[in-house]
Amino acid sequence: MGNFLTGRAVAVTGAGRGIGRAVALAAAAEGASVVVNDYGVSMDGGSPSSEVAEAVVKEIEATGGRAVAVADDISTMAGGQRVVDTALSAFGRLDGVVCVAGILRERMLFNMTEDEWDPVIATHLKGTFTVFRAASAVMRAQRSGTLIGFTSGSHQGSYSQANYSAAKGGIISLVRSAALGLHKYGVTANAVAPVARTRMSAGVPMELTEIGEPEDVAALVVYLLSEQARQAEVTGQVYTVAGPKIAVWAQPRELRSAYACGGWTPQSIAEALPGSVGVDPMPLLPRPPG
Numbered sequence: 001m002g003n004f005l006t007g008r009a010v011a012v013t014g015a016g017r018g019i020g021r022a023v024a025l026a027a028a029a030e031g032a033s034v035v036v037n038d039y040g041v042s043m044d045g046g047s048p049s050s051e052v053a054e055a056v057v058k059e060i061e062a063t064g065g066r067a068v069a070v071a072d073d074i075s076t077m078a079g080g081q082r083v084v085d086t087a088l089s090a091f092g093r094l095d096g097v098v099c100v101a102g103i104l105r106e107r108m109l110f111n112m113t114e115d116e117w118d119p120v121i122a123t124h125l126k127g128t129f130t131v132f133r134a135a136s137a138v139m140r141a142q143r144s145g146t147l148i149g150f151t152s153g154s155h156q157g158s159y160s161q162a163n164y165s166a167a168k169g170g171i172i173s174l175v176r177s178a179a180l181g182l183h184k185y186g187v188t189a190n191a192v193a194p195v196a197r198t199r200m201s202a203g204v205p206m207e208l209t210e211i212g213e214p215e216d217v218a219a220l221v222v223y224l225l226s227e228q229a230r231q232a233e234v235t236g237q238v239y240t241v242a243g244p245k246i247a248v249w250a251q252p253r254e255l256r257s258a259y260a261c262g263g264w265t266p267q268s269i270a271e272a273l274p275g276s277v278g279v280d281p282m283p284l285l286p287r288p289p290g
Contacts, residue, residue: 004226006031009091011083013037013074013131014101016052019150019194022214023098023221024056028065030222033091036060037070037083039101066091074101075122080130084138096146096225097135099128099171102164109162117163124167125174132178132189139187146225147182147189149175151238155193157284168193172238179236188235190224192217193249195242212243220246255280 010027014020016038028034038053050071060067068090072079087094102124105116128149139145154161155169171191178189194217195210220241223229238249258276260268281287 002030004030004222004228005095008095008225009033009035009087009093010096010098010225011035011037011070011087011094011131011135012098012100013083013127014099014150016040016056018100019214019217020098020100021056022218023100024067025059026215026218026222027098027225028060028067029063032095032225033066033087034060034068035070035083035087035090036067037072037074037101039073040071074099074127074130075119077130077133080127080132081134083131084134088138093142094135094138094145096148097131098148098150098221098225099131100150101127102150102167104161104164106160106164108160112162120163121167121170124164125170128171128174132174136178136182136187140182140185143186144230145187146230147175147178147187148221148224149189149191151175151191151193153193153195153240157282175238176236183235186230188224188230190235191238192221192224193238193240195240210242210245212241212245216243217241 005027008031010032012020012024012027012034015024015034015036020038024034024036036053036056038056040050040052050069053069053071057067057069068086070083070086072082074080074083083097084094103120105120107113107116132147132149135145135147139147149171151171152164152168154165155172156165158165175189175191178187182189195212220239224234240247240249256277258272260272
């Protein structure tokens with residue numbers, strides 16, 4: 001076992017499979033005590049089971065680590081609170097939370113139903129909020145801690161996953177808000193946009209030219225949970241991990257502006273905007289030839 005996270009307690013949601021499992025195992029291997037949360041559902045969020053979380057706990061214990069399973073649904077406030085309370089009761093502290101849990105329900109926007117929209121938003125975005133909400137209260141009081149949300153490059157937009165894309169964009173804004181609001185209490189918040197071979201990536205409706213394994217992502221997460229990352233003042237960031245590549249996303253900012261004496265009219269905007277403010281092309285949007 002390593003010692004990068006020795007003495008720390010972390011909670012990982014969606015830790016029964018894929019990237020969440022890799023994060024839980026890597027954190028334990030570096031000395032952390034781990035709350036393994038997984039509702040144990042299928043890709044669309046159905047058929048919950050506690051077996052997947054318990055299996056990861058057994059893996060950790062088999063290597064001499066400490067872990068406890070929680071099979072709660074973190075899309076509820078009570079479920080998010082229980083993840084945090086379990087860490088406190090089992091380990092007496094909570095130093096970091098990593099929110100990986102997610103589901104997919106793909107449909108083109110014009111065909112998407114409420115039953116396909118709501119559970120995806122609830123699991124990804126609200127599920128990050130419920131855990132962040134409960135954990136931030138503890139971390140504010142102890143004046144230390146780390147919040148890590150999981151986003152996706154799909155926050156730029158998606159052809160057939162508007163629900164997933166909207167949730168992942170929301171997570172970035174939630175992480176940045178947490179970084180701002182909790183900075184004075186010594187708490188950091190960051191987001192990870194992984195590109196790795198998982199159940200979820202297998203259904204991505206585009207070719208992934210750069211892709212790695214869940215273990216590649218876990219290494220970055222362990223770093224972000226560490227004292228080294230805190231000392232380097234890493235907060236409010238979005239990182240992509242794709243195999244050997246780590247990249248940081250730009251912070252939102254204005255690109256160009258224009259001003260009008262006496263205010264704008266639709267006609268004056270039509271005359272001025274294309275040649276002054278213009279547009280910022282969407283990377284995923286097909287462009288006309290020439």
